[in-house]
Each structure stands twice: as C-alpha cells, then as structure tokens.
Amino acid sequence: MSVTVNASQANKLLRSAITDVNQNSWTPNSLQSKQIEDVILGTHLTYRYILTTGLIAKATNESCNAITLQAGSSLQGAYDARSICHGVLVPIERELLGGRLGESNEPFLNKPARYPELSTLNAVRRGNDARLLETTIGVLSSLTSSEHAYQCLKDCVYYILQRKSRNLSDYLISTDSSLQQTSLIRFADGLLSQSFEGETCALLVGATYNVMGLAQSRSFDVKVHKVNQAGSSSKEVSDVDVYENGMLIHTIEVKDKEFTPEDVQHAINKAVMSGSKSLVFAVGPRGSLRGSSWAELTQLWSQQGVNLYFVNVLEHFVSNLSSIPSIDIRWVLDMINYHADQSKIKDDTFDHLVQCSKAVMA
Known part of the structure; x- marks a missing residue:
C-alpha cells in the first residue's frame, strides 16, 4: 500500500534542518553518520539525491518506506520519491545549498532512480557505484522513526554543506x-x-x-x-x-x-x-x-x-x-x-x- 508525503511539510522540514545545522554548530551524531558522509561526499550524483530525498520523506511521514522510489512499488509504505526530490529538494538546493548536490534539474530521470525501489539487484556498475548503492540502502533501511530520519537528515545537510558551492x-x-x-x-x-x-x-x-x-x-x-x-x-x-x-x-x-x-x-x-x-x-x-x-x-x-x-x-x-x-x-x-x-x-x-x-x- 502506498503512502503520501506532504510536499509542503517536507519543504518546511528541510528548511528547518538547514537552519539547525547552520545556527547550532551542528556536529554529525547519528549512527549512520559515516555512511551518510560516504554517499554525500561520494562521486555518484544520483545516490546523493536519492539518499537525501529518502531522509526527507521518512522524516516527514514515518509510515513511508524510504528505500522505495515509486508509489507503484510492491513494498509497504511506497511513495513517489521523484515528486519530493524535484518539487522540494531541487528548488531548496538551488536556494539554500549552493547547488552542492550537483545542480541536477531532474535527478530522478537518471537510471539508478528509475526502479520501483532500491535493491542490490538493480543494474549498477561494479566497484564504487555498487558500494554507494549498498550504502544508501543501508542508511535508508535502518531508519526507525521520523525523529531518527530527521537526525540523519541534519547529518546529511552537514555533509552537503562540506561540498563546493556552485553559486x-x-x-x-x-x-x-x-x-x-x-x-x-x-x-x-x-x-x-x-x-x-x-x-x-x-x-x-x-x-x-x-x-x-x-x-x-x-x-x-x-x-x-x-x-x-x-x-x-x-x-x-x-x-x-x-x-x-x-x-x-x-x-x-x-x-x-x-x-x-x-x-x-x-x-x-x-x-x-x-x-x-x-x-x-x-x-x-x-x-x-x-x-x-x-x-x-x-x-x-x-x-x-x-x-x-x-x-x-x-x-x-x-x-x-x-x-x-x-x-x-x-x-x-x-x-x-x-x-x-x-x-x-x-x-x-x-x-x-x-x-x-x-x-x-x-
């Protein structure tokens, strides 16, 4: 059964996470901090967007399954990740994050984001790309609550801000x-x-x-x-x-x-x-x-x-x-x-x- 992630609430939540990190000298403290760092500072643009979108969605609606990418996924809690990424994350990345994720207008059109859900069975290049896919799955599948997801989201924002601005x-x-x-x-x-x-x-x-x-x-x-x-x-x-x-x-x-x-x-x-x-x-x-x-x-x-x-x-x-x-x-x-x-x-x-x-x- 699919669920809905309210875009307006997701927008406010991401802005709040950015404010928290900028104003409170945030130090990453989640158990998943190292894995989040690996993905966000890694070389694969699409997994950066997928990870951040999944954290936003789970923090907004606890019932959503963060490893799903499409509402048509057969997994419980599936949601439309593309609409949250393109409608919430992309505009805020340009406005407040200096395009640091990669400045993609439509990152979910890229092949790794076209599957119903994340899986190690999805087609991916061996080596670094496969490792980043596994790491992304590991983080998103470990989320236990919306509070946990929000904590990880702030860690995610912290590492995004470590990347070079494109403004x-x-x-x-x-x-x-x-x-x-x-x-x-x-x-x-x-x-x-x-x-x-x-x-x-x-x-x-x-x-x-x-x-x-x-x-x-x-x-x-x-x-x-x-x-x-x-x-x-x-x-x-x-x-x-x-x-x-x-x-x-x-x-x-x-x-x-x-x-x-x-x-x-x-x-x-x-x-x-x-x-x-x-x-x-x-x-x-x-x-x-x-x-x-x-x-x-x-x-x-x-x-x-x-x-x-x-x-x-x-x-x-x-x-x-x-x-x-x-x-x-x-x-x-x-x-x-x-x-x-x-x-x-x-x-x-x-x-x-x-x-x-x-x-x-x-």
Missing part, C-alpha cells in the same frame, strides 16, 4: 557592481583563455544574448545546452537557443576547435528542421574553419535561402556590451552562473569561472 556569489567579496565595462571585457578575455571543450565559449555566448535582450528592452529566454549534446532533445536546436514569447528567434552553434564545411551543413540542417532559416556560428579563440572561408560559406548558403553569420565570440560580446552605457557586472555574472547551472558545466570549468570572477570583483 558564484558565495565566492565573491566585493559588493561593487558598478565596475567599468573594461572589467567585464577583462573577465570575458580571462574566461576564454581556457576552453574546457567549448564550455567557456558557450557560457559567454549565452550571456551575450542576455545583454542583447537587455539593450533592446526585450525579454529573451536564453538556453545554453550541455556541450556536445545540442540537438539530443527535441527542445534543443543548437548549442545556444534564444526564445522570445515562446518562439525561437536565434540559434547559435559554438565552436572552439577546428571545424569543416560539413560541420556547418550539419548545424544548418538542424536549424532548418526546427523551422529556422538563420544560424549564427560563434567561433572561439581556438576555433578555425578548414577547407573554406567564412565569406564563401556565407555566400553559398545565402544562395540556398539560409542566412548564415560567423562571429568571433569575444568580439560579439564586446560589441553588444558597448550598446549599454552602464551595466551591472553582477547581473552579467548571475546570467553566466545561471547558464552554468543549466548546461551542467564540469567542476574544472566552474573553478575557472570562479577565478575569473574573483579577478575582476576582488
């Missing part, structure tokens, strides 16, 4: 947001000094279109996709897609490595399939076109009714920046931080982003 503002000391545009240009130049497989270029291109929208007093919805995965979803066209009032108005392919006319054609085909007759190719400092020239390809595709534009990533950013006499540097950094969240940049990329931000905000 830029947590690393910046200066409150001066009226720095000159030269500071933003210096920031952009530093950001592009390393590629990280094109992630830095994609972040700056996303911010460029935010700036463009601000300059034109238009409401742009800019979506920066995970590098090398644009088009993997029906909602994705290129590396950066820009919408206004739900309509696709710009689609941008980002290249920070050598590319060919065939790569351009592939990107144009995706754009055309989405209903667009226009494509921007944003080329980073390490990008170069082999086998043709920008002018030749622009003319070639113009003859076929496609508007193809090539832009230099840094120059494109600077030219749009110049259209706004005064801009809040923190607003720009917030936009880049947002795109970093959405595109799930690598930890090394985020660390580089932090260093570049500190350099202009110190």
Whole structure:
C-alpha cells in the first residue's frame, strides 16, 4: 500500500534542518553518520539525491518506506520519491545549498532512480557505484522513526554543506557592481583563455544574448545546452537557443576547435528542421574553419535561402556590451552562473569561472 508525503511539510522540514545545522554548530551524531558522509561526499550524483530525498520523506511521514522510489512499488509504505526530490529538494538546493548536490534539474530521470525501489539487484556498475548503492540502502533501511530520519537528515545537510558551492556569489567579496565595462571585457578575455571543450565559449555566448535582450528592452529566454549534446532533445536546436514569447528567434552553434564545411551543413540542417532559416556560428579563440572561408560559406548558403553569420565570440560580446552605457557586472555574472547551472558545466570549468570572477570583483 502506498503512502503520501506532504510536499509542503517536507519543504518546511528541510528548511528547518538547514537552519539547525547552520545556527547550532551542528556536529554529525547519528549512527549512520559515516555512511551518510560516504554517499554525500561520494562521486555518484544520483545516490546523493536519492539518499537525501529518502531522509526527507521518512522524516516527514514515518509510515513511508524510504528505500522505495515509486508509489507503484510492491513494498509497504511506497511513495513517489521523484515528486519530493524535484518539487522540494531541487528548488531548496538551488536556494539554500549552493547547488552542492550537483545542480541536477531532474535527478530522478537518471537510471539508478528509475526502479520501483532500491535493491542490490538493480543494474549498477561494479566497484564504487555498487558500494554507494549498498550504502544508501543501508542508511535508508535502518531508519526507525521520523525523529531518527530527521537526525540523519541534519547529518546529511552537514555533509552537503562540506561540498563546493556552485553559486558564484558565495565566492565573491566585493559588493561593487558598478565596475567599468573594461572589467567585464577583462573577465570575458580571462574566461576564454581556457576552453574546457567549448564550455567557456558557450557560457559567454549565452550571456551575450542576455545583454542583447537587455539593450533592446526585450525579454529573451536564453538556453545554453550541455556541450556536445545540442540537438539530443527535441527542445534543443543548437548549442545556444534564444526564445522570445515562446518562439525561437536565434540559434547559435559554438565552436572552439577546428571545424569543416560539413560541420556547418550539419548545424544548418538542424536549424532548418526546427523551422529556422538563420544560424549564427560563434567561433572561439581556438576555433578555425578548414577547407573554406567564412565569406564563401556565407555566400553559398545565402544562395540556398539560409542566412548564415560567423562571429568571433569575444568580439560579439564586446560589441553588444558597448550598446549599454552602464551595466551591472553582477547581473552579467548571475546570467553566466545561471547558464552554468543549466548546461551542467564540469567542476574544472566552474573553478575557472570562479577565478575569473574573483579577478575582476576582488
């Protein structure tokens, strides 16, 4: 028989646990503390979310079975873990926990969370992943009461806070947001000094279109996709897609490595399939076109009714920046931080982003 976990109560309970840990110099003291530490500080993102969600659910409703993942599980006390994770944990992780669990929008879409319940029979890689699955099961199956679960939840929050924040503002000391545009240009130049497989270029291109929208007093919805995965979803066209009032108005392919006319054609085909007759190719400092020239390809595709534009990533950013006499540097950094969240940049990329931000905000 399934049970319901009240999302509003779960929200209040998680916020209370975070307050307790932050205000009372919390020291982990549950019997499961070491196992909780292993999972939360471990390498598997999904088990971090599963463990935390199970603790929230059990602490909210004692009758729920914390090792279940779906209300359709045959186990007594099954509940809908996905709704609690996506509706309660994910928003609060962004608001109060600095994205430290991994900044996943929908972690329960990952394979380990798609089973009716946790089990050592579930498909998992041998070694570390299998060990973390067993540890997660061990913690959640040992919970004896809602009070016990809440105690473990506070230990869990403690270890979450030991992880690195993914919010830029947590690393910046200066409150001066009226720095000159030269500071933003210096920031952009530093950001592009390393590629990280094109992630830095994609972040700056996303911010460029935010700036463009601000300059034109238009409401742009800019979506920066995970590098090398644009088009993997029906909602994705290129590396950066820009919408206004739900309509696709710009689609941008980002290249920070050598590319060919065939790569351009592939990107144009995706754009055309989405209903667009226009494509921007944003080329980073390490990008170069082999086998043709920008002018030749622009003319070639113009003859076929496609508007193809090539832009230099840094120059494109600077030219749009110049259209706004005064801009809040923190607003720009917030936009880049947002795109970093959405595109799930690598930890090394985020660390580089932090260093570049500190350099202009110190």
